[in-house]
Amino acid sequence: xxxxxxxxxxxxxxxxxxxxxxxxxxxxxxxxxxxxxxxxxxxxxxxxxxxxxxxxxxxxxxxxxxxxxxxxxxxxxxxxxxxxxxxxxxxxxxxxxxxxxxxxxxxxxxxxxxxxxxxxxx
Amino acid sequence: xxxxxxxxxxxxxxxxxxxxxxxxxxxxxxxxxxxxxxxxxxxxxxxxxxxxxxxxxxxxxxxxxxxxxxxxxxxxxxxxxxxxxxxxxxxxxxxxxxxxxxxxxxxxxxxx
Numbered sequence: 001x002x003x004x005x006x007x008x009x010x011x012x013x014x015x016x017x018x019x020x021x022x023x024x025x026x027x028x029x030x031x032x033x034x035x036x037x038x039x040x041x042x043x044x045x046x047x048x049x050x051x052x053x054x055x056x057x058x059x060x061x062x063x064x065x066x067x068x069x070x071x072x073x074x075x076x077x078x079x080x081x082x083x084x085x086x087x088x089x090x091x092x093x094x095x096x097x098x099x100x101x102x103x104x105x106x107x108x109x110x111x112x113x114x115x116x117x118x119x120x121x122x
Numbered sequence: 123x124x125x126x127x128x129x130x131x132x133x134x135x136x137x138x139x140x141x142x143x144x145x146x147x148x149x150x151x152x153x154x155x156x157x158x159x160x161x162x163x164x165x166x167x168x169x170x171x172x173x174x175x176x177x178x179x180x181x182x183x184x185x186x187x188x189x190x191x192x193x194x195x196x197x198x199x200x201x202x203x204x205x206x207x208x209x210x211x212x213x214x215x216x217x218x219x220x221x222x223x224x225x226x227x228x229x230x231x232x233x234x
Contacts, residue, residue, distance in 0.1 A: 047160075063221070096168075105156045106156035106157075106174065107223065108174075
């Protein structure tokens with residue numbers, strides 16, 4: 001059974017960089033069948049896609065966050081990573097890592113991590 | 123404000139049928155991009171409910187069904203159960219502004 005686990009600091013100061021790790025268990029991240037994604041959900045609000053990565057390192061991200069987002073992968077550790085720079089209180093959210101399927105007419109998530117709450121506060 | 127529009131809340135009694143709508147535009151649902159639905163139980167991560175408009179992943183009861191027409195999509199839940207009380211989100215892709223996944227704002231389903 002595939003499992004994804006987010007890890008990282010739960011508190012980040014404004015203007016600093018948010019860094020999260022997603023570890024994949026029960027399956028290899030080095031697969032041609034899937035992409036790997038980051039999404040987030042501010043408290044009491046809806047979902048937002050942050051960006052996605054292929055095992056080769058190819059990435060694409062939400063245009064609204066693109067200038068601040070870096071997503072990378074380490075296939076030897078079965079992990080992928082999120083860095084979000086220059087954070088503000090608006091970046092406070094539960095951050096989810098996920099497995100992504102790319103279909104003919106769209107993309108979606110079929111497995112989600114449990115989520116990690118990150119607070120941006122001084 | 124979300125790119126896809128969902129009603130903030132719907133409700134129904136056990137055993138009843140409810141429909142949750144998801145309205146988009148010609149740059150997303152109407153551009154033939156598929157719609158996907160997620161269920162989020164209180165305090166939990168979302169779970170895939172319907173993918174590519176009409177398909178149920180293994181393990182999702184056939185009480186849940188999806189459809190799409192024009193610039194809108196719908197999630198129908200029949201034989202409503204107490205355990206269905208959750209938030210439901212639709213998701214698609216939008217080709218405007220360099221392209222991005224887009225979500226609805228979510229619909230809170232209350233089982234009366």
